Amino acid sequence: MNKEIKIALVEDDENLRFLVGERLQSEGYKVLESNNGEEAEKMILDEQPDIVLLDWMLPGKQGSEVCASLRAKGFDKLVIMTTAKAQDVDKIGAYNFGVSDYITKPFNMDVLVAMIESKIKFSLSSSEKTESHKFGNMEHQPNxxxxxxxxRKIELTILENRILLYFLKNKNKVINREELMMEVWGYNADVNTRTLDMHIVRLRKKIENNPDSPTYLQTVRGIGYKFVY
Structure with a gap:
């Protein structure tokens, strides 16, 4: 893995910023730091980091505004939002300001590092500037x-995005519901299979010509799902 990877760490809690910054540097990443929205935005546009870790609550300019502004100015790299509580994830809600993913605080450093490493593996290893996956008459751009x-452009929510990406990386493989829930919601998630199935239904409406008789996202009775293309 190319370790000259730049991560912009935008966090106004000094202790947390220090801890995360130290850990990321010890993993070999180049870390740029900022504690407020306006300054962070300028730094990110100037430095073009590979990944942005962006706090949701910032003085001056909220994380969501910073992200929307970066996207409007053409920044298309990974932006991971750090939120104080799981409920805020619903506020990332409309997801229409372009966050790639999120992690809730307090987070375990190992989980954060693993998340970053898996993102890098998939998004920076592709030869194209921006990761994309093509299937049928569609193209998925997860970042x-x-x-x-x-x-036509169709917006996916963060969870739909995670689900589709996981299927695309595991095409033609039967994925059981537990594996999918773990992948999408993580270890500490209090989520049931009905919630998962509801997200699948919504995703089918976006990708299938006939959601009731899906071509791509097929149900495997009693087990889970399989993505075929």
Whole structure:
């Protein structure tokens, strides 16, 4: 893995910023730090880091505003939002300001590092500047949550984005519900299979020509799902 990877760490809690910064540097990443929104935005546009770790609550300019502004100015790299509580994830809600993913505080450093490493493996190892996956008449761009279908842009929520990406990386493989829930919601998630199935239904509406008789995202009775293309 190319360790000259730049991570912008935007966090106004000095202790947390110090701890995360130290850990990321010990893993070999180059870390740029900022504690407020305006300064962070300028730094990110100037430095073009590979990954941005962006706190949701910032003085001056909220994380969501910073992210929306970066996207509007053409920044298309990974932006991971750090939120104080799981409920805020619903506020990332409309997900329409372009966050790639999120992690809730307090987070375990090992989990954060593992998340960053898996993101890097998938997004920076592809030869293209921006990761994308094509299937049927569609193209999925996970960093910006876009699904392009017949030339039209369809926005995915963060969870739909995670689900689709996992399927695309495991095509033609039967994925059981537990594995999918662990992948999408993580270890400490209090989530049931009905919630998962609801997200699958929504995702099918976006990708299938006939959601009731899906071509791609197929149900495997009693086990889970399989993505075929």
């Amino acid at each position: 910006t949550h876009l699904l392009i279908k017949d030339g």
